Amino acid sequence: xxxxxxxxxxxxxxxxWRSKINQYLDKKxxxxxxxxxxxxxxxxxxxxxxxxxLKFATFxxxxxVVTDNQIPKNFLKLKDKAxxxxxxxxxxxxxxxxxxYEEYLPVFNSQTIETMLYRIPNLSEHFVYxxxxxxxxxxxxxSDFFKESYPFLxxxxxxxxxxxxxxxxxxxxxxxRIFNHRYVKEDTAKLLGYEKYYNIHHTPYPLRxxxxxxxxxxxxxxxxxxxxxxFRHKNQFLLQVLANHIEIKNGTCTLTxxxxxxxxxxxxxxxxxxxxxxxxxxxxxxxxxxxxxLETISxxxxxxxxxxxxxxxxxxxxxEL
Numbered sequence: 001x002x003x004x005x006x007x008x009x010x011x012x013x014x015x016x017w018r019s020k021i022n023q024y025l026d027k028k029x030x031x032x033x034x035x036x037x038x039x040x041x042x043x044x045x046x047x048x049x050x051x052x053x054l055k056f057a058t059f060x061x062x063x064x065v066v067t068d069n070q071i072p073k074n075f076l077k078l079k080d081k082a083x084x085x086x087x088x089x090x091x092x093x094x095x096x097x098x099x100x101y102e103e104y105l106p107v108f109n110s111q112t113i114e115t116m117l118y119r120i121p122n123l124s125e126h127f128v129y130x131x132x133x134x135x136x137x138x139x140x141x142x143s144d145f146f147k148e149s150y151p152f153l154x155x156x157x158x159x160x161x162x163x164x165x166x167x168x169x170x171x172x173x174x175x176x177r178i179f180n181h182r183y184v185k186e187d188t189a190k191l192l193g194y195e196k197y198y199n200i201h202h203t204p205y206p207l208r209x210x211x212x213x214x215x216x217x218x219x220x221x222x223x224x225x226x227x228x229x230x231f232r233h234k235n236q237f238l239l240q241v242l243a244n245h246i247e248i249k250n251g252t253c254t255l256t257x258x259x260x261x262x263x264x265x266x267x268x269x270x271x272x273x274x275x276x277x278x279x280x281x282x283x284x285x286x287x288x289x290x291x292x293x294l295e296t297i298s299x300x301x302x303x304x305x306x307x308x309x310x311x312x313x314x315x316x317x318x319x320e321l
Contacts, residue, residue, distance in 0.1 A: 004063070024106070050082075057128075061088065
C-alpha cells in the first residue's frame with residue numbers, strides 16, 4: 001500500500017500575495033498586527049513539517065506541498081534531501097488543483113483548498129493530509145494511519161451543542177453570525193444525517209481518494225457550493241470531517257480515542273513546560289505535534305520550543321531564528 005503526504009502552505013510574507021488577498025477583502029489585513037494576521041502568518045513551519053515526515057514516516061514516498069505560486073524557504077535543499085532517500089517532494093500549484101474550476105481562483109480559504117486535494121495528479125489512493133503546523137515527533141508506521149487499507153481515525157464522539165442545554169442557550173445567537181470551526185464540524189456531520197459527530201483534532205488526517213471522488217461525483221452541487229467561498233464561511237463543510245463520516249457510515253475505518261498528540265496554542269511558560277513534561281512521560285507513544293500560532297510568541301519561548309523540536313528531529317531550527 002503506497003501512502004502519500006499532502007501539506008497545504010502559504011507564504012504570508014510574500015508582498016505580491018499580501019497585495020492579492022487584500023484586493024478581495026473589505027477589511028484589509030494589517031500585516032504589522034500579529035493578531036490581525038495570525039491566520040496567515042508562519043515562522044517557516046513547513047520546513048519542520050517536511051523534515052519530520054522524512055525522518056519519522058519513511059513509508060511515505062511522495063510529499064505534495066500545495067501552494068499559490070510560491071516556494072518554501074530551503075525547498076530545493078529539502079527536495080535534494082528527500083531524493084537522496086527515494087522520496088519525491090513536489091510543489092502543486094492551486095491552478096493545477098482547480099483546473100476546470102478556475103473561476104474560483106484566487107482562493108485564500110483552507111477549507112476550499114482542502115476540498116480539491118483529491119485532484120492532485122498521480123496522488124495515491126491512500127494519503128495523509130498535514131496542516132503546515134503539524135509535525136511528527138516519533139517514528140510512525142503506515143498502521144498509525146491506515147489499518148488493513150482503511151483509515152485509522154483519531155477522535156471522539158460528541159453531541160451537537162444544540163442538544164446540550166447550557167450550550168444551546170449560550171451559542172444559539174452566536175452560531176447564526178460567526179464562523180466557528182466546531183460548528184462547521186457539526187454541520188458537516190449533519191450533512192450526512194448523523195445525530196452526533198465524530199470530532200477530529202490537530203493530528204494528520206488519513207484519507208482515501210476514492211471516497212472523496214465518489215462523493216463529489218454523486219454530489220457535484222455540494223462540491224461547487226464549497227468552492228464558491230474565497231474566505232472561510234460558516235456554510236461550508238470540512239473535507240476531512242466529511243470523508244471520516246462517510247468511512248464510518250460505510251464501516252471502512254477504525255476508530256481510536258488515542259490522539260498520540262502534543263498540541264498547544266497557549267504559550268505561558270507554565271503551559272509550555274507542562275505540555276513538554278507530559279509528552280516526555282509518554283515517550284514514543286506521542287507521535288504528533290501541533291504548535292499553533294507560533295509566530296505570536298516571544299523569541300525566547302520560540303527558541304526554547306524549537307530546541308525541543310531539534311532534539312527530536314536532529315535539526316537546527318532554533319539556531320536559524
